[in-house]
Amino acid sequence: MADDLKKTLENLPFGDAEWVGLRHVREETTERHVRDGKPQANTTWKTEGVMVEVLVNGQFGYAATPRLDPEGLRVAAQAARAQALRASSHAVFRFTAAQRPKVQARFATPVTRRLETLGAGELNGLLVKISERLQVSPKMVRTEAYARTVESETRFVSTNGSDAHQQFSLITTDFQATAQDGNIVQRRTDGGMRGRSLQGGWEHLFQEDLWERVDRVARQAIELIEGEECPTGPTSLLLMPDQMMLQIHESIGHPLEVDRILGDERNYAGWSFVKLEDFGKLQYGSPLLNATFDPDPGIEYASYAFDDTGTPARKEYLIRGGILERGLGGIESQARTGMPGVANQRASSWNRAPIDRMANLNLEPGSDSLEQMIASVEDGVLMESNRSWSIDDFRNKFQFGCEYARKIENGKLTRVLRNPNYRGVTVPFWRGLKRVGRADTLGTYGTPYCGKGEPNQAIRVGHASPPCLFEGVEVFGGGA
Numbered sequence: 426m427a428d429d430l431k432k433t434l435e436n437l438p439f440g441d442a443e444w445v446g447l448r449h450v451r452e453e454t455t456e457r458h459v460r461d462g463k464p465q466a467n468t469t470w471k472t473e474g475v476m477v478e479v480l481v482n483g484q485f486g487y488a489a490t491p492r493l494d495p496e497g498l499r500v501a502a503q504a505a506r507a508q509a510l511r512a513s514s515h516a517v518f519r520f521t522a523a524q525r526p527k528v529q530a531r532f533a534t535p536v537t538r539r540l541e542t543l544g545a546g547e548l549n550g551l552l553v554k555i556s557e558r559l560q561v562s563p564k565m566v567r568t569e570a571y572a573r574t575v576e577s578e579t580r581f582v583s584t585n586g587s588d589a590h591q592q593f594s595l596i597t598t599d600f601q602a603t604a605q606d607g608n609i610v611q612r613r614t615d616g617g618m619r620g621r622s623l624q625g626g627w628e629h630l631f632q633e634d635l636w637e638r639v640d641r642v643a644r645q646a647i648e649l650i651e652g653e654e655c656p657t658g659p660t661s662l663l664l665m666p667d668q669m670m671l672q673i674h675e676s677i678g679h680p681l682e683v684d685r686i687l688g689d690e691r692n693y694a695g696w697s698f699v700k701l702e703d704f705g706k707l708q709y710g711s712p713l714l715n716a717t718f719d720p721d722p723g724i725e726y727a728s729y730a731f732d733d734t735g736t737p738a739r740k741e742y743l744i745r746g747g748i749l750e751r752g753l754g755g756i757e758s759q760a761r762t763g764m765p766g767v768a769n770q771r772a773s774s775w776n777r778a779p780i781d782r783m784a785n786l787n788l789e790p791g792s793d794s795l796e797q798m799i800a801s802v803e804d805g806v807l808m809e810s811n812r813s814w815s816i817d818d819f820r821n822k823f824q825f826g827c828e829y830a831r832k833i834e835n836g837k838l839t840r841v842l843r844n845p846n847y848r849g850v851t852v853p854f855w856r857g858l859k860r861v862g863r864a865d866t867l868g869t870y871g872t873p874y875c876g877k878g879e880p881n882q883a884i885r886v887g888h889a890s891p892p893c894l895f896e897g898v899e900v901f902g903g904g905a
Contacts (some may be wrong), residue, residue, distance in 0.1 A: 444480040444522040446583035450775035459552040474775035481509040483519030489776035532730035537628040567603040602646040611649035622871035652841035655902035661805030662898040666868025669890035671811040678783035680820035683754030695818030710855030715789035716744040726871030726887035727784035738768035773882035785887040791861025800836040824848040844903030862891025
């Protein structure tokens with residue numbers, strides 16, 4: 426297909442185009458779902474097509490097509506060129522070919538146990554076994570196990586010499602148990618719904634601690650229906666890595682997307698409380714807060730070598746020592762603002778144009794063990810695994826709920842708490858960061874479902890974080 430793309434590109438009769446690019450994407454996805462020991466879904470689907478981008482009169486035009494023949498690509502290219510010409514009469518900013526750098530690179534997900542080595546029967550058998558093992562009590566009313574795999578391949582060629590190829594192997598696993606006692610219903614999952622989304626193969630499912638995690642989920646679901654309601658009031662809050670994923674995502678990732686700051690997303694996904702003049706000045710959090718954009722840590726869900734404009738991807742600090750340094754702005758946003766950014770202009774598929782997206786967004790480790798953090802708390806709450814989220818259009822005021830919590834009293838974990846929630850305002854919350862877990866406490870998670878853009882794009886995002894301790898956070902239970 427790469428040779429055909431090159432030939433088509435060479436034969437496009439667009440002498441007035443400053444740049445033309447073709448991005449071919451092919452994906453195959455499988456889903457297996459078991460509920461109460463019985464298979465519910467065994468599905469496979471494929472998608473394939475080409476996005477054509479044309480730069481004319483300082484504007485990019487886009488047209489996507491599932492037709493891979495030269496005539497289909499030529500028709501799409503004509504449509505993209507016409508769109509660019511129409512847009513040029515309403516230009517807010519005029520781009521150049523510099524916003525599409527030449528890239529010649531290869532990337533492939535490191536895989537230990539390839540996805541094709543496990544048949545549907547064997548996988549279903551394992552998911553049935555997980556679902557049945559979760560049935561530890563008559564109070565367990567539902568058990569589920571889930572596995573989703575994606576094999577994705579992208580080829581990118583352009584008139585300025587780009588010729589690049591990326592191959593991704595992605596896996597999402599989940600199991601959950603729902604327990605009921607009278608009118609009390611509680612659900613426990615393995616790291617939050619679909620939180621175990623990683624790059625790689627079946628090595629991420631067949632881990633040494635798999636059955637230990639299954640047993641813990643079942644045990645904690647029963648603990649929750651027997652537990653106490655989470656208390657209300659300001660307290661110390663210790664968030665585990667699977668909840669830090671959501672906290673980072675909503676209150677650092679989305680506010681720092683530069684197209685959102687510029688107002689591009691205000692009609693759909695909202696603006697941001699962050700202003701362009703805040704970069705280099707705003708004390709976003711305490712000096713312990715170090716947030717990075719890191720597209721190349723191996724197994725994290727949004728690892729890649731270059732974004733969908735061809736910009737090489739590398740690790741950058743967004744927040745260092747609590748000070749906001751850099752936004753999540755791709756090469757087009759960098760041109761519009763004159764400010765540095767990152768290689769994060771990404772598209773969710775062949776039929777979407779690339780826009781500013783978070784990718785792997787992480788918190789750098791600190792120096793405390795989990796035991797040290799717990800021991801430092803006289804009165805507080807530990808929370809795990811996101812259950813619900815709500816945040817305003819400016820990514821400022823938020824309210825998040827978790828699945829599981831424990832009371833911390835005099836430096837020790839004590840009672841199980843159900844329906845734990847907390848609320849805050851982004852900057853004061855991060856300024857209340859008091860302790861950060863060291864490297865051996867780091868947890869790596871991800872999500873397939875980060876939504877943004879018109880038309881909507883649900884894209885893959887990764888987050889790695891240690892546990893973090895915050896002071897003075899308002900917590901409350903389900904009745905508050």
